[in-house]
Amino acid sequence: MNTNSPFFLKRIISVSIILSLVLIIAIFTGLSTGSTSSGPGDVFHSLFGKDKTGSMLDTIIWQIRLPRVLLAALVGAALSLGGLVFQALLRNPLAEPYILGISGGAAIGAITGILLGLSRFPGVSSTAFLGSMATLFLLLAMSSGQTVLKKESLLLSGVMVNSFCSAIIMFLISMTQDSRLHNIMFWLMGDMSMTDLNQTGILALTLLPCFIIIFFLSNSMNLLLMGKEMAITMGVNIKFVTLTLLVITSFMVSSTVSNCGLLGFVGLVMPHLLRLLLGPDHRVLVPACILGGGSYMVICDLLARTLPRQGEMPAGVVTAMIGAPLFIYLLKRTKK
Amino acid sequence: MAFKKLYKKNITAFFLVFLQILFLSSEVCAKRRLIDQMGREVVIPDNPCRVIALAPSITEIVFAIGCQDRLIGATQFSDFPEQAEKLPKVGSYVHLDLEKIVSLKPDLCIATKDGNPKDVVNRLEALKIPVYAVNPKNLQTVMDTILETGRILCAEKAAEKTAANMKQRLKKIKELVKKAEKKPGVFFQIGIAPIVSVGTKTYIHELIVLAGGINLSQGNTTTAYPRYSMEQVIGLAPDVIIITSMARGAVFERVKARWSRWSELPAVKNKSIFLVDSNLFDRPAPRLINGLELLVKLIHPELYLEP
Numbered sequence: 001m002n003t004n005s006p007f008f009l010k011r012i013i014s015v016s017i018i019l020s021l022v023l024i025i026a027i028f029t030g031l032s033t034g035s036t037s038s039g040p041g042d043v044f045h046s047l048f049g050k051d052k053t054g055s056m057l058d059t060i061i062w063q064i065r066l067p068r069v070l071l072a073a074l075v076g077a078a079l080s081l082g083g084l085v086f087q088a089l090l091r092n093p094l095a096e097p098y099i100l101g102i103s104g105g106a107a108i109g110a111i112t113g114i115l116l117g118l119s120r121f122p123g124v125s126s127t128a129f130l131g132s133m134a135t136l137f138l139l140l141a142m143s144s145g146q147t148v149l150k151k152e153s154l155l156l157s158g159v160m161v162n163s164f165c166s167a168i169i170m171f172l173i174s175m176t177q178d179s180r181l182h183n184i185m186f187w188l189m190g191d192m193s194m195t196d197l198n199q200t201g202i203l204a205l206t207l208l209p210c211f212i213i214i215f216f217l218s219n220s221m222n223l224l225l226m227g228k229e230m231a232i233t234m235g236v237n238i239k240f241v242t243l244t245l246l247v248i249t250s251f252m253v254s255s256t257v258s259n260c261g262l263l264g265f266v267g268l269v270m271p272h273l274l275r276l277l278l279g280p281d282h283r284v285l286v287p288a289c290i291l292g293g294g295s296y297m298v299i300c301d302l303l304a305r306t307l308p309r310q311g312e313m314p315a316g317v318v319t320a321m322i323g324a325p326l327f328i329y330l331l332k333r334t335k336k
Numbered sequence: 337m338a339f340k341k342l343y344k345k346n347i348t349a350f351f352l353v354f355l356q357i358l359f360l361s362s363e364v365c366a367k368r369r370l371i372d373q374m375g376r377e378v379v380i381p382d383n384p385c386r387v388i389a390l391a392p393s394i395t396e397i398v399f400a401i402g403c404q405d406r407l408i409g410a411t412q413f414s415d416f417p418e419q420a421e422k423l424p425k426v427g428s429y430v431h432l433d434l435e436k437i438v439s440l441k442p443d444l445c446i447a448t449k450d451g452n453p454k455d456v457v458n459r460l461e462a463l464k465i466p467v468y469a470v471n472p473k474n475l476q477t478v479m480d481t482i483l484e485t486g487r488i489l490c491a492e493k494a495a496e497k498t499a500a501n502m503k504q505r506l507k508k509i510k511e512l513v514k515k516a517e518k519k520p521g522v523f524f525q526i527g528i529a530p531i532v533s534v535g536t537k538t539y540i541h542e543l544i545v546l547a548g549g550i551n552l553s554q555g556n557t558t559t560a561y562p563r564y565s566m567e568q569v570i571g572l573a574p575d576v577i578i579i580t581s582m583a584r585g586a587v588f589e590r591v592k593a594r595w596s597r598w599s600e601l602p603a604v605k606n607k608s609i610f611l612v613d614s615n616l617f618d619r620p621a622p623r624l625i626n627g628l629e630l631l632v633k634l635i636h637p638e639l640y641l642e643p
Contacts, residue, residue, distance in 0.1 A: 036439035056441055063463055064435045183453050186431060193434065194455060196462065311412070311427055 012284055019291035023073065026295040030069035030302050031061055067200045068192050069298055072315070074200065075192075075260055076270075076297020077290040078207050078252040081214060083267020084289045085249045088221045088282060089242055092154055093334055094327065096267040097253040100158035103264070104165025105135025106250075106257035111172050111184060113258070120258065121202050128258040132250040135161050190263040190316030192301055203259055210252045211290055217241055218282040225280070263297070263316045265323020270296050272330065373471040373484070374449055380466045383490055384444035388437060391429040391451045393472065394485075395420050396621035398446075401486050401494040409440045416615060416623070432456050438463060446470060446485065448620075472620035474539035475506065475546075475628070482622065502625045506546075509632055513548035516636045522549040523574035523603070526614070528581060528591055531564040540617055543624070547631035549576065570598055576635055577603045580614035610634050 032043045038057055046061045079097060086095035097103045109131025113124035142157040173184060220241045223231040231238055256263070270293040271285070278284050297315070300322070304315040366382035388409035389395040395414040398407055410423040411432070424440060427433035429451040437445065442465055447457050449471040457467050468488060472481040479499040486495020522544050524534050533553040534540040537560045544551040552572045553562055579591055588611040596604050603609055612634070616627035633640060 035433055035436045056439060059463060060435050060438050064438065183430070183455075191431075193431075194459060196459060310425070311431065311433065 008281070008283055012287060015278060015284055016287050016291065019288055019295070023291050023295045023298070026298040026302075027069050027073060030072070030298045031065050033302055033306060034060065034065055036060060063196065067195045067197045068301070071192050071195045071200045071203065071259065072297045072301040073294035074203050074207055075256045075263065076266060076300070077211070077294040078256045079263060079266035080270040080289040080293025080296065081211065081267075081286065082249045082253050084271040084282070084285055085214060085221070085245050086267065087271060088225055089245055090154060091225065093272070094155055094268075094330055095158075096265060096327075097249070098262065098264040098267065099155070099162065099327070100139060101135050101161030101165050102132050102139075102250055102253050103257050103262050104162050104169070105138075106132035106254035107188060107262055108165055108168050108172070109134075109254065110258045111169060111188075114184060115172065115176060120199065125206075125255055125258045128254040129251055132254040132257070133247070135165065136246060136250050186261075186314065188261045188316075189314035190261045190304075190319070191314050192260045193312065195259070199259065203255060206255050207252060210248050211286075213248055214245065215283075215286045217245060218286045221245070221282040222280075225282075261314070261316060264320045265327060266293065266297060266300075266319050268323050268327055268330070272326070370468070370488070372469045373481070374469040376469065378466055378468050380468055380488060381443045384488065386441060386443045387489065388426060388440060388442045388445045389414065390426075390432065390445055390447040390467075391619075392416070392615075393451075393619040393621040394446045394448060394470070395423075396619060396623060397472075397478075397482055397485050398489065400498050400622040401482060401489070401491045403485075403489045403491050403494075406489055408442060409437065434459060434463070437465065444468060444488070446488075448472070450620075474542050474620070475502070475624055478620050478622065478624055479503065481620075498622055502622060505625050505629065509546065509628060512639055513546070513632060513636065516548045516639060519548055519550050520575035520608075520635055521552045521572065521602075522576045522578060522635060523552045523569055523572060525577060525579045525591075526561065526618070527563075528579070528587070531566065531569060532561050533564055535560050535562050539620060539624070543617070543628050543631055544635075546628055547635050549631070549635040570601060573602055575602045575606060576608040577610070578631070578634060579609070579611050580617050581611060608634070 028040070028043070031047070032038060032040045036057075038061075042057055043061060046055075046058050082097045082102075083095070086097065086100065087093055089095075106128040110124050110128040112131070113127035116123075116127075118124050118127065139154075139157055139161050142161070143154045169188070176184070220231070220236045223234045223236050224238065224241065228238060270289055274285055274288045274292055278288055297319075300318045301315045304318045305312045307313065307318075367379050368382055369377060369379050372378050385406050386408045387398065387403075387406045389398055389407060389411070391411060392414040395407070395410045396416055398404060399417050399420060404419060407420075407423060409426045410420055412425050412428040414420045414423065414425075424436070425433075426436045426440070429448070430453065432452070434456070437460065445460055445465055445467045447467050447469045449469055450473065452469075457469065460467050470481045470484065472478040479502055482499045482502075483492075483495050486492045486498075524540055524544060526532050526534060526540075534544075534551065535558075536551070536554045541551045541554060552574055553564070577595055579588065581588060581591075592609050592611075595601065595609055598604060612627070612630060616623055616630065
């Protein structure tokens with residue numbers, strides 16, 4: 001593989017540049033849209049103008065829209081990447097953190113943390129991580145009796161884990177009777193409106209190392225997909241790589257869940273679209289998923305903000321409306 | 337003596353005017369440091385004139401003390417009085433639209449402890465918008481909150497008048513209720529499916545007691561709003577069933593029909609199943625006293641029969 005490395009480097013760079021442009025356009029559109037009207041020119045001036053007047057628009061763009069749009073980009077990137085990794089490791093095109101119940105497990109952990117009165121970071125994030133790890137191992141244990149890779153059995157296990165998780169979530173919510181309930185409901189459905197730059201910054205700092213590690217393991221993912229024997233002969237430590245990837249992905253998913261709840265099917269849309277466009281090489285797909293997933297989520301959040309005439313709806317509604325039909329289509333296609 | 341007093345008064349008045357001019361000319365926006373009902377220290381303008389009320393109850397209080405000219409925004413469902421509906425909406429009280437609030441450039445937001453999530457209040461403060469939190473939770477604290485809102489919005493006189501009016505009506509009700517011979521058992525239903533009632537910790541409980549009734553779900557102290565099954569309610573044998581609902585008309589008829597199946601139920605025998613406007617009872621605002629008056633009429637109709 002070393003022989004064609006300059007070619008791949010070139011490809012990675014060109015794909016990254018194009019998708020970065022898409023992401024920048026999405027972010028800029030996100031920044032220009034909100035309940036108060038503002039032209040793109042004003043937004044540009046507010047972002048890059050030298051005179052910080054401290055005007056109302058500056059406050060709105062810098063402290064309300066920017067944290068939110070960046071959060072959406074980060075979350076979209078993490079969830080898309082999560083989908084890509086699960087699809088590669090489990091060799092199942094339908095694997096995705098939400099469908100497998102990993103997000104649901106993280107949500108149980110996060111709600112428990114919220115009800116215990118823990119702070120968002122590190123308290124709720126850690127309980128969410130514990131929850132996602134627990135469901136991950138439950139899932140693996142359930143499907144390991146047969147071969148892990150069998151499509152239907154894995155999906156069925158995921159669906160069961162997921163509905164079990166929703167039952168526990170409903171149980172926890174119905175046990176709560178105080179005013180935090182409304183908060184939890186909004187958060188659960190993927191609400192990003194209350195974030196600030198601090199929160200987004202912390203999430204960025206936790207996610208970036210994960211992105212980098214996954215990128216370094218992307219070639220191993222390629223080899224794993226060729227088959228176990230092939231991977232071993234090429235010098236891949238299968239156990240180590242698989243475990244690292246699973247843990248890191250669960251960590252990414254749980255930190256997005258503790259920030260903005262359950263956003264379903266995000267890990268399905270972008271990996272599939274990009275695989276269609278760019279082919280199966282994970283060295284290209286990993287950066288592409290980060291950038292493309294980010295743009296996708298920014299646009300979903302934009303739709304969630306602008307579609308309702310009054311107020312806004314949770315972004316989770318939008319992602320599910322786009323993602324679920326795609327899931328059904330993919331399921332039909334893989335059956336054939 | 338009289339002359340001297342007048343002179344003294346004038347001097348203080350003059351001094352105050354002088355001080356005011358001094359403050360205005362120095363162009364420093366006059367501010368005051370206050371402790372709000374949550375015990376937080378808040379710095380608010382001396383004369384706030386761009387105020388956003390973050391809950392329907394607050395909007396009602398501000399209107400009641402005649403400060404509606406200062407209001408520049410309210411939340412969704414702030415529908416009383418009618419003029420309130422015309423105010424720009426800043427989202428619902430549990431889910432506020434931060435961007436809208438900032439764009440209205442308020443110099444003060446008034447929040448409620450019970451309704452507005454704490455992190456939203458923190459976010460607003462981080463955006464340099466002063467938030468004064470109030471915590472009206474029963475008749476007495478509603479009156480206190482009216483007085484306090486009057487102080488913040490420089491309308492002490494009107495606030496005192498509103499509170500005094502409430503106090504007087506409350507006194508009248510207490511005297512009237514004293515004459516009642518018995519205390520009927522009241523089942524106050526605030527949720528239809530599931531059936532939800534009001535526990536001892538709520539102000540509605542207090543209103544029922546003031547109106548000369550017994551709140552049948554008062555023993556329940558674990559939660560403020562206990563849930564009931566149909567069977568439990570029938571076991572309580574309520575003399576009066578009062579249903580508050582945002583749903584009117586057909587839904588009420590259906591709920592009433594459901595209760596009416598149990599012809600042995602005292603409330604069905606006395607024909608005492610009523611629907612009341614939920615806004616009178618779920619907003620800790622001046623209209624709570626109207627709610628109380630209505631309750632007395634429903635629980636003790638005999639008191640109003642006598643001339």
